Amino acid sequence: MKIIVLNKGLTPTKTYNLDVSGWTKALLSVCLIGLPLGLGVALGAMINSGNSAIEVTENDNAQEWQEALAQQQAEIDQSKREAEAQLAAMTLRVAELQARLQRIDAVGERLTQAAKLDAGEFNFNEVPALGGPEEFSESINFEPPTFMTVLDEISAQIDNREMQLNTLEILMSDRQIQDDTFLAGRPIKKGWMSSRYGRRTDPFNGKLAWHKGVDFAGKENAEIIAVAGGVITWSGERYGYGNMVEVTHGSGMATRYAHNKENLVKVGEVVKKGQTLALMGSSGRSTGPHVHFEVYKNGRPVDPASYIHRTPRK
Template sequence: MKIILISNRAEKVRTLSLNSWAKGLLSVLLLGIPVATGTLLGVKIADGRWELLVENNISEMQHELVLQQQEVDSARDEASRTLTAMTVKLADMRSRLIRLDALGERLTQIARLEDGEFNFSDTPGIGGPEGSPLQRSISAISVQPELTAIFDKLDRKLENRESQLQILTSMMSDSRLRKEQTVAGRPITKGWMSSSYGMRSDPFHGEQRWHAGVDFAGKKGSEIVAVASGVVTWSGKRSGYGDMVEINHGDGFVTRYGHNDENLVTLGSIVKKGQQIARMGSSGRSTGPHVHFEVFKNGRTVDPASYIHKTHR
């Protein structure tokens, strides 16, 4: 193998002859340097990519850890809020139960129910086929069994008390209705009884005559009140009674209020017990301001005295 060297001066040319060893060395140099350079560059590039990959993985792991920590913190906060809410609810349920107990006992006293008729401290007798359990808002929350048992117990007590209050309210309504419809009391707010029920001397001619009611004397214009609730079946003039009001109270009872100076209710009106229905006067067959009061039971007059002094429990 020969190598020709040419200098800047064209007139000088040198020729080198290489043996086999020189050829091998030159080949190694010419081929090895690029290969080595390429290998080094490849290793550097690979190292850079690997470092980048590792850095990316570490960054992703750190991000995942941050997210998981946020989830744990959020779950802890939610659990804390839930526990606080449940504690508040538990306190509220207990206070409601105390109020219901106090209210029930007070209503029992106000109603003046007979002994043994109603006991608010006892669980009312109820029943029926088993249905679907009541869905409670706390059922979806994971809580300790003891806390769940407390809520269930308070829920049952509240349901019992509410049921008892409904029963008591119904009983009071029935009692109030019976009281309103029961004929009892005086038909006046001021005055005195001037004539009783039965035979008496007629004030106009002195002969014995049947008096089908009682008379209450007083000042002209004094209040005349209904002795029970009912419906007005007469309001106007009637022979012998003058201006009269008649009220049907149901259950066969009817009351009449005669000799009025003025009627304050009209036919068909619904009146309540104690409501003013007329003003005392002396209309009709009368000797002075008074109200003639009659009580009918099943179409026949009865002595009003037993109803005047009657009280309703």
């Protein structure tokens, strides 16, 4: 094997003759050819390794961005659900307040009618008029209340007004009941008193007898009316009375209307003051069309005159 060495300048080249055996030649060939090849492979591997690292880094960044976006979307969805839930709750609360305001308006209108107030004085169908100059103070740090706080305050005010109106309605209803059950007036619309309460001569046998009521004479079929509100506790025939109606008014008071031609009410029926109870007749122990009127207090008959001449409550 010859190895030629080239020198610089004019120096002659040198040639060396090597006696190389077969395995030595193979080793040198591998070294001369494999070294550059190995360097190339190593360089390629390094380049590929760098590219892989870049790709891994880019993939990691993309995944992080996707996770961040997914988390933000989840937070947005959660905020949206919470907002929808709050809106639904506020909608229900407003509807509840509106219903309660309508009830208060209804109570107010009933009280206005019951008290016979001028409709223009208390008009529950209009918003109350408000006014006045505005004054601001710079020293006060004002923080606007939340919507739910305002609703709670309005609800508390409605509670207070509703309680007051309900109490007033109960008091006025009790007063109306007392007025309705207040015994006053005559049991007829037209007619005259034909016999008073107390001792009198019996019209059938001429003997002295005790008359437990007063008699009002009139025309047959004339209306007999209740002198106060109450409950019918008798409606039918009764010995000596003919057709009789008895009304219990409460507080130990009761009234009787006898000798009727026809009773127009039934036992258990609730009647109002001035309601027609029967038609005038002459049933039972009677000499002609009239109504025998009795007043009982705590189970004992009393003179109806004091109740007949009473001034009715208005």
